[in-house]
Amino acid sequence: MIARLRGHSEYGVAAFLLAVGVLVLVDTARISTDFTQRGPVGPKAVPAVVGVLLIVVAVLLAVDVMRGGRGEAEEGEDVDLSHPSDWRTIALLAGAFLANVALIDRAGWPISGAVLFWGGTYALGSRRFVRDALIALALSFGTYLLFARGLGIGLPAGLLEGVL
């Protein structure tokens, strides 16, 4: 049952490649070639080749899956493939990452970075909230002071502008 589902979902990869291929070809079609071109290769040629390549590999992959070919999921020290994907954890981790993206220009790195770290540890199963929050703040303030203040890298102070 799981194998069959996985087999079906792998068609999704082929469909994705096909969609990207079509997208590349559509994007290529609108490139203007209203200028002198020297030789057989203009701004459209390479994208067209890549688009076709994507479609060809999409078809070949679908055929491969149909004939029973399976991509092996990557194994690793920290990975346990015996249970299905845990979408809740992924969503939490993605949320932490995107929270940083949304906050960094508004709240500044010392805050958004701490949110990212704390959210990340929570998503990945750490439940020592207070200790993790302290580590998160130490990390984000520390990196801000080291990199932005000490080494001159552009990080926003955000809400703490003037305080730090």
Added chain:
Amino acid sequence: MDAFGSLLDGFATALTPINLLYALIGVALGTAIGVLPGIGPAMAVALLLPVTFGLDPTAAFIMFAGIYYGGMYGGSTTAILINTPGESASVITALEGNAMAKRGRAAQALATSAIGSFVAGTIATALLVMCAPLVVKLALKLGAADYFAIMVLAFIAATSVLGKSRVRGYAALAIGLTIGLVGLDPQTGQQRLTFGLPQLSDGIDVVIVAVGLFAVGEALWVAAHLRRRSAEVIPVGRPWMGREDWARSWKPWLRGTALGFPFGALPAGGAEVPTFLSYVLEKRLSRKPEEFGKGAIEGVAGPEATNNASAAGTLVPMLTLGLPTTATAAVMLAAFQQYGMQPGPLLFEREPELVWGLIASLFIGNTMLLVLNLPLAPLWAKLLRIPRPHLYAGILVFASLGVYSVNASPVDLVVMFVLGLVGFVLRRYGLPIVPVIIGVILGPRAEQQMRRAFQLSDGDVTGLFTTPFSITVYAVVAVVLFWPLARRLVRRRPPTTSERPPETPESPGPDGGPSVGTSPAREADRRGPAG
């Protein structure tokens, strides 16, 4: 040798205790800033130059050489430890380096990287002293057609890293080529796959691609399949390189140097293509090719020596012609000018003391890096004992911090996240990641050189094959491609004792033997010299 006499004078002025202290500070600062992904040695030098302001030229150069080597090494350190390459030259290092770290061999990976960098940097700097004018003369002879020939060779080499399933390998390569298309077409300024977003029109930096696919993708993958039981701590293993590590490292160091130095001297050489070629070469030549992908030390030693030799190589055209071929070289050029040194054809005559002082500084910076980092390697390796949630959250923090700070753009973070999702899908469905990176590195370069070659020959297709160098490269390509045929003829005869055993048989794997779509390509995997 007059050059060596001058070099000794250079050392005499450079080697004072206070200057050594500057070298130490430089290495430490450079490493600190170099660990941020996206911030390579060029930016490290640019950002930290104010620190050297006010020092006399010799002290400034020494500190600056330290910053520079530190910046390079910082990028490799994070590539190995947390799969987050700090700059484009260490993207390839992450492949085997991080795999080694996961097997508890981080200390060895860091050590072979540090020693390899030292060996390569030293040899390459010596080559710089001895034969800069000659190398530059040869380098100037190469044009777009020749670079394109090198790209063709690199693409052929790429077929050996496509992994077990050919169709999945090509799919990954196609994804990489697609990512490489994003941005303004360099020849005509047309937008390609930018979807009207101005932030995409400069293209997607290979560091963002690598960090997205490697670090973010891995974090998401781990999140999806978190071990329920608390995982064992990654073994830290022995702190130093063993006899076997040395035996497997020294040849890749030398080969990497031989590959990196000339590439660095080429006006459009850079470090990305030669590090990749070094990786493929070491995989081909390794006695244990099956270890590649699981942490083969050759795969760290070779590329790390290559990128350092390439960096020294860039000094060749810069000191002899005033021609900066990389961002790092351009920053150095600007730095020299601040000290009244105008690199260029007149430099060696006009400012011999400064030049030899600089070259001596490079030796000192390189040595200092080794002295400082080798004892630290086992300590760094202990970083991996951090509990998993904190380790992966920390990786995301570092990746975000570096990638954001390059362009001060949250859009880059979104791009990195999307690439992380791609990396997740690749892992889940067994598509190899290396070809994606190769596609991003080679695709735009191949296209640019090909189209430039056509422009220079005014559209004449033969313009691609008319230089002696390009003909030679294509001849090599032909030999590589037709080698299997020739070998099949050889095989008909009884095998001789000197013949090496064939490459490891493919494991049957869950996909149950070769399927129709992939079998010709699998054949290709057996191509090429076995030894």
Added chain:
Amino acid sequence: MRGLRTFAATAVAVALTVTGCAGSGSDTAGKPVTGLRVMVPNTPGGGYDVTARTAAKAAEDAKLARNIEVFNLPGAGGTVGLARLVNEKGNGKLAMSMGLGVVGSVYTNKSKATLQQTTPVARLLQEPDIIVVPKDSRYKTIGDLVKAWKADPGKLPVGGGSSPGGPDHLAPMLTAKAAGLVPKDVNYVPYDGGGELLAAILGKQVAFGVSGVGEYADQVKAGQLRVLAVTSAQRVPGVDAPTLKESGIDVEFVNWRGIVAPPGLDAKEIETLRTLVRKLRESQQWKDALARNGWTDAYLEGDQFGAFVQQENTRVGSVLKDLGLA
């Protein structure tokens, strides 16, 4: 990697010029301006960056301003920064360093934000371009070159260090147009910055190259490159080459840099910014900075600068339209 090479060209010059701290002495000439932020629409080390940081440092040293913050918002040839500037309507504490390259980028990137929407403050500097060949090239004069060029433009590739729409691209196109060539026939080969271009010129990959006058001074001095012409109205001191106009090609072209501010400022805010730049230009610190960097003063204030930008915009637009790029 893209853009990094150009980024680095002068990064260190910047680094060195920003180290000084703002002077804290007494106010001599009116109240110093405070809290000004200067946006640089390209990476640290690029031309606009060096200009901005040098100007900020000089203004602080001359006690005209305190704590000017220079920050980078690179991307899309400067149009990412331009879009942000145009969005900051009414912000009198913001200015942007820019130049001719941004004019072209607005076209090639099809940017919705344009320079016409901004408030012009002043033009600061200019740099003529030079047309160079390797020393053993068979073109001895610009006349030789143009004659051969006209006969077969496709066979005489011209190299430049900027992408289409940039100064090195516009200069040969305008020259071609003035010489009676159709710009579309020009075989322009873009290189990744001045270093790669120099290799292509010396290696005879291209027939000739176009670059800023400062870039190859040493190679010219060493006799490896020969300058056939300068593109400015007057000859350039120290460069033994005629202007294009003298050579019968009716065109003049200089690369320039200036400062613009967001739209929607009130008269007082505009005056504050313009006065600051005017005083800066008169200061000894700025004069020293010009000399140190080999820049040519090309001060043009306020609305005159606005009119100039408009004029350049039209000129660039017409060339790029001829080429099918706009």
